[in-house]
Amino acid sequence: MTGWLAIAGLGPGDEALVTPEVTAALAAATDVIGYIPYVARVTPRPGLTLHPSDNRVEMDRAAHALMLAAGGARVVIVSSGDPGVFAMAAAVFEAVDHGEAAWRTLDIRVLPGITAMLAASARAGAPLGHDFCAINLSDNLKPWPLIERRVRLAAEADFAIAVYNPRSKARPDGLDRAFAVLRDICADARPVLFAHAVSTPQEALHIVPLPDARGDMADMRTVVIVGSSQTRIIERPGTPLLYTPRSAS
Template identity: 75%
Template structure:
């Protein structure tokens, strides 16, 4: 078996200080780094390192390349933003592995976690994910809109706080408007929503508004949207307010 290895890593939300030491060590040992162009651009070039940037819709192609290089003896790092297991490349690599030659299953493959966008956004705002919550990818590229709407409605019924990934792209600007309309069908207008854009970068912006005041233009693909539960609270103070969801639910609540 080849001495190559494959690490699937998360680069965190943007700030280099939020990249874990484990990921930094893997990048220092890598011979090849593979990923979406903007994420590969976050890795400093050096002698002996080949950077393989590619478009955002070729995840399986990236995964197959990574496996092929590792099988030939390369030390391969596949990069994602945030955490590689949350709407990112880890799942794509394993999907490709399942269809690949069986001997590739014996490769040294590791998933190295990173700080997710939803956790970074939550920390910046306070603790809106302080109780039960769920994460939903709002892109309908790989699943139908009807399933997204069903999951939204059921999450509201269960009174989860919700973290939304990929809320509004240039290719489908109408999608987030549909999400807000769905929420307005089933939520009270006072439900608090956090729009956290480009968290941990110089372009960071935080905004908390009630559902009644939320508009589609408040989100783009660099925005993490967190919708509070019915119990999520806002503490006013000087500077940015603190958004949090209490740790407990009154007995008898259903």
């Protein structure tokens, strides 16, 4: 049996946002590996072994998957959202880069998914309709001064900014510090979107002007999108629409 490894994105939560490509890979798999809540989204069946693991063991998980695939298993690593955005794809390639030579010849594919910021953007309107950036606020893997520098330069570039992992347990004040940097540069009341658990039953969207944005408006399941200077709100009955025009001057 020839093994392979697919690193697959399950999207933000709704099964209607899982691509047929990912569904087909799961149907062909012998082993599914991933963080506990993501593996819980895969339906058990005979011939499929589920390997749920805890958070923050990405490198162990990657090595486990590579060893199984090298041994002939058909392995799917599941991520939420897109596996290439602050998720398992980079971890697997780090393992390949520094691991056994035989891993380089494995059949490894990345299967893209709907990443959190694009699901959130779609639900709110089109806040990422013009130039934007994505910043991971977790300082597990990079020093805080680098994060702060990126937030500052992104604001100077007038990007809309998608913030992943806005609340890290180790640094609960990170998002407040990022907002302080942004308020320092952006003197306006541009909208900030807090999008919680988009496409799940717990979905909640909340828009506040930057001067009123607070770190405790986000949790681990929130993606935050800070508008650019051009981002606009369309008031209407119910939830307002948020969008960034295509043109800028």
